[in-house]
Amino acid sequence: MATEVILPKVDMDMATGRISKWFFEDGATVTKGDVLFEIETDKAAMEIDAPASGILRDIRAAENVDIAVGSAVAWIYGEDEAYSGRPSGVPSDQPPPVSKSQVGNSVTAEVSSPEAANQGAGQKDVRATPLARRLARTSGIDLGRVTGSGPNGRISRADVESHSSVAVSPSAEGAQPVTVLAASSPATVSTEQILKLFPEGSYEQVAHTNMRRTIARRLVEAKSTVPHFYLTVDCNIDALLKLRTELNASAPVVDGKTAYKLSVNDMVIKAYALALAAVPNANVSWTDETLLMHRHADIGVAVSVPGGLITPIIRSAETKSLSAISREMKELAGRAKDGKLKAEEYQGGTAAISNLGMFGIRDFAAIVNPPHATILAVGAGEKRAVVTDDAVVAATLMTVTLSTDHRAVDGALGAALIGAFKTYIENPMAMLV
Numbered sequence: 001m002a003t004e005v006i007l008p009k010v011d012m013d014m015a016t017g018r019i020s021k022w023f024f025e026d027g028a029t030v031t032k033g034d035v036l037f038e039i040e041t042d043k044a045a046m047e048i049d050a051p052a053s054g055i056l057r058d059i060r061a062a063e064n065v066d067i068a069v070g071s072a073v074a075w076i077y078g079e080d081e082a083y084s085g086r087p088s089g090v091p092s093d094q095p096p097p098v099s100k101s102q103v104g105n106s107v108t109a110e111v112s113s114p115e116a117a118n119q120g121a122g123q124k125d126v127r128a129t130p131l132a133r134r135l136a137r138t139s140g141i142d143l144g145r146v147t148g149s150g151p152n153g154r155i156s157r158a159d160v161e162s163h164s165s166v167a168v169s170p171s172a173e174g175a176q177p178v179t180v181l182a183a184s185s186p187a188t189v190s191t192e193q194i195l196k197l198f199p200e201g202s203y204e205q206v207a208h209t210n211m212r213r214t215i216a217r218r219l220v221e222a223k224s225t226v227p228h229f230y231l232t233v234d235c236n237i238d239a240l241l242k243l244r245t246e247l248n249a250s251a252p253v254v255d256g257k258t259a260y261k262l263s264v265n266d267m268v269i270k271a272y273a274l275a276l277a278a279v280p281n282a283n284v285s286w287t288d289e290t291l292l293m294h295r296h297a298d299i300g301v302a303v304s305v306p307g308g309l310i311t312p313i314i315r316s317a318e319t320k321s322l323s324a325i326s327r328e329m330k331e332l333a334g335r336a337k338d339g340k341l342k343a344e345e346y347q348g349g350t351a352a353i354s355n356l357g358m359f360g361i362r363d364f365a366a367i368v369n370p371p372h373a374t375i376l377a378v379g380a381g382e383k384r385a386v387v388t389d390d391a392v393v394a395a396t397l398m399t400v401t402l403s404t405d406h407r408a409v410d411g412a413l414g415a416a417l418i419g420a421f422k423t424y425i426e427n428p429m430a431m432l433v
Contacts, residue, residue: 273317
């Protein structure tokens with residue numbers, strides 16, 4: 001019997017994904033373990049292996065199309081297995097196979113599994129794609145009043161978006177369409193309404209990637225639902241810079257290469273991890289039922305990648321040496337930029353760091369991204385005038401701002417955390433013992 005190839009769930013809250021690249025065409029011979037296709041998730045590109053050996057047939061998902069998790073995207077037949085043109089168990093209304101010309105080209109069809117297409121609280125008799133159902137829920141739209149343009153009247157995302165800008169009153173027979181917004185939030189303003197504000201030809205439209213969509217959704221959710229407050233301190237990093245220079249100068253040479261080269265960011269990671277260990281009540285995650293008290297400081301570090309950012313995690317950073325943190329961070333950042341991180345390397349974490357100092361940013365405030373309860377925004381180190389013993393002298397200061405989830409970390413607790421961080425930064429030898 002043919003082996004079904006599905007779009008797997010590779011991220012914790014992944015509902016849809018996109019195949020960014022197929023490595024084989026319909027009819028190709030594949031071996032179990034061959035990389036069949038690459039998924040573009042909200043965080044990275046993931047290579048998906050063939051689950052069996054045989055002939056790849058009935059590719060039903062083109063590249064760069066939103067696909068529901070769990071949907072069948074192809075089948076693999078044994079080399080001696082008879083092929084009738086349709087895999088067994090596939091209903092007649094299942095979207096047709098993607099032609100070879102479509103593989104590698106974007107198409108507008110939405111692909112969803114038959115089970116997912118028929119799911120919906122109180123509206124199981126309405127045929128709609130998962131994306132359409134989610135959009136309808138968030139916009140307060142009754143799917144029963146939306147006309148579907150897909151196979152057998154299936155409602156697509158475009159149908160819901162079209163319906164959201166023009167609604168008909170259900171109480172008055174023959175009522176005229178009335179233009180309404182689906183919700184009061186500016187985020188629900190339709191593309192058409194925004195385009196009307198600008199002269200035609202004065203702009204270029206670039207389709208959102210899954211990563212960009214998810215970043216937008218998560219930041220809106222975080223800023224809307226997490227009560228933020230901010231604490232800012234200036235850290236004198238002259239001693240830290242001196243120690244960093246000394247440690248790098250004494251780094252051993254292995255096979256003609258220096259074993260490590262510490263950055264200020266490596267030392268910031270270590271200091272923040274030690275601060276969380278010293279103030280364990282701040283190393284937490286909020287849930288509606290409980291407060292999670294973490295045993296280790298798993299630090300997510302924001303890394304800029306094409307189209308967005310990702311936060312690879314240094315696990316148990318409070319237990320690792322500076323050189324180990326440095327090597328691990330360089331390796332993770334490199335694979336992050338290449339889109340090769342594994343899901344477990346960027347999911348979770350107990351706190352985060354965003355460092356824009358290398359871009360010359362003096363100070364800023366970052367947005368807490370649950371399940372983290374805190375994020376540390378790190379600015380550039382710069383020479384400033386300070387008063388020491390009633391005398392004005394020059395010192396290298398680095399401004400850092402701690403953003404916290406006020407549900408989990410109160411003002412005094414946040415002050416203790418950023419105070420502990422400042423102590424480690426200004427007395428860096430304490431990080432070595």
